[in-house]
Amino acid sequence: MTPSEPTAPEAGLLTPSDVRALAARLDVRPTKALGQNFVLDGGTIRRIVRVAEVTEADRVLEVGPGLGSLTLGLLATGAEVVAVEIDSRLAAALPGTVATIAPAAAPRLQVVHADAMTIPADDPRIGAPTTLVANLPYNVAVPVLLHALATLPSLASALVMVQAEVADRLAAPPGSRTYGVPSAKAAWYTHATRAGSVSRSVFWPVPNVDSALVRLVRREPPTTTATREATFAVVDAAFAQRRKTLRAALTGWAGSADKAEAALRAAGIDPSLRGERLDITQFAAIAEQRDVAG
Structure with a gap:
């Protein structure tokens, strides 16, 4: 194993040095254009997986897996994971990373190189995921989330990490200062609640904004004749x-x-x-x- 390849820590997660080494090996420089901020902290990964309530019975849709930090945490539950990645280098590298860190979990991972905003409802690579768990790129978080809820009725829940301001909007009730288009549209599909804050220090590079978790649970849309x-x-x-x-x-x-x-x-x-x-x-x-x- 070369120094630039990931090690295999006991917890089965990427260490901060693994993340930086992988990025260097792949010549990946996190960009604002793709909203790339990689999670370095294993405790944050475990917290996300715990709050998402992922079990081995789930088929998890992860959008923007990046270098695989959250992917490994999700696979550790025994669940199947479908990881949709728009960056071709990251998509190509992810199976190898999982095979190195958690070889027994590798068969339960499917990587789809695609833009999550263009995936149709009947894409056989996606199947019927039961939950969405993702560190969503800040610049496209709301449209990606709404597209997934609209095209994948099998999604019973979601836990997304987004910019704190976006989290407030998604979870805002009518009459509040932050209630708006994201709040109302998310409410068509789900009941959304804020599920905690996330420190800037757990990311690389460190973003200029705070982050937060939002938990969404599918519910029936309003009873109406309107589409x-x-x-x-x-x-x-x-x-x-x-x-x-x-x-x-x-x-x-x-x-x-x-x-x-x-x-x-x-x-x-x-x-x-x-x-x-x-x-x-x-x-x-x-x-x-x-x-x-x-």
């Missing part, structure tokens, strides 16, 4: 100009302020309210009134 797409169009319109009343904010969606007011009243919603006061069921109720608006 998800129609409901999300109302959400987008309502928050495009946060300071405006719904009557004003939905003018473009409805075609006029009067039509927006008619749709809102038909849905049983006060037109003078702002979008941050409504939950996803109320947005769906407005979407049902598209004919009134149109």
Whole structure:
């Protein structure tokens, strides 16, 4: 074994020196463009796996496995792991890293070199994962998460590490200062809660922002005749100009302020309210009134 290859620590995880050695061997320089911040701390990895409640019965979808720190932690539970990696060098290297560190777990890993935003629902490489666990790139965290929830109905839960500000938005209830588009759209699929903070010091390179964990548990979408797409169009319109009343904010969606007011009243919603006061069921109720608006 050369000095640049990973060692095999008793815990079956990458050490900080392993992470840096792997990056050097692969000539990988973490980039802001791909949102790459690698986790160095084994305690953080074990904490993520514990909070995610992963068991050997799970098929875990991991987006952005990077050098494999979290991948190894997930495999240690006995679960199957499908790791989707956009960086070709990292995707090619990950099976070898797992084979070195945890050879018995290697058959339970499948690496998919792809953009997680383009994977279709019927991709046989992905199968039917039961949970999503990932250190999501900060710049695409919300769209990646929403895409996975939309295309993979088998996902019963998710635990994602994201920028703290994004975590607050995903878990925010209606009426709170941070409630917005991510909060409402995530609520269509799941109940989201903040599951703790993560120190900047556990990453390499150290990011300029704080991180946090968000736990999401799948639930049934609102009972409505409106489609998800129609409901999300109302959400987008309502928050495009946060300071405006719904009557004003939905003018473009409805075609006029009067039509927006008619749709809102038909849905049983006060037109003078702002979008941050409504939950996803109320947005769906407005979407049902598209004919009134149109």
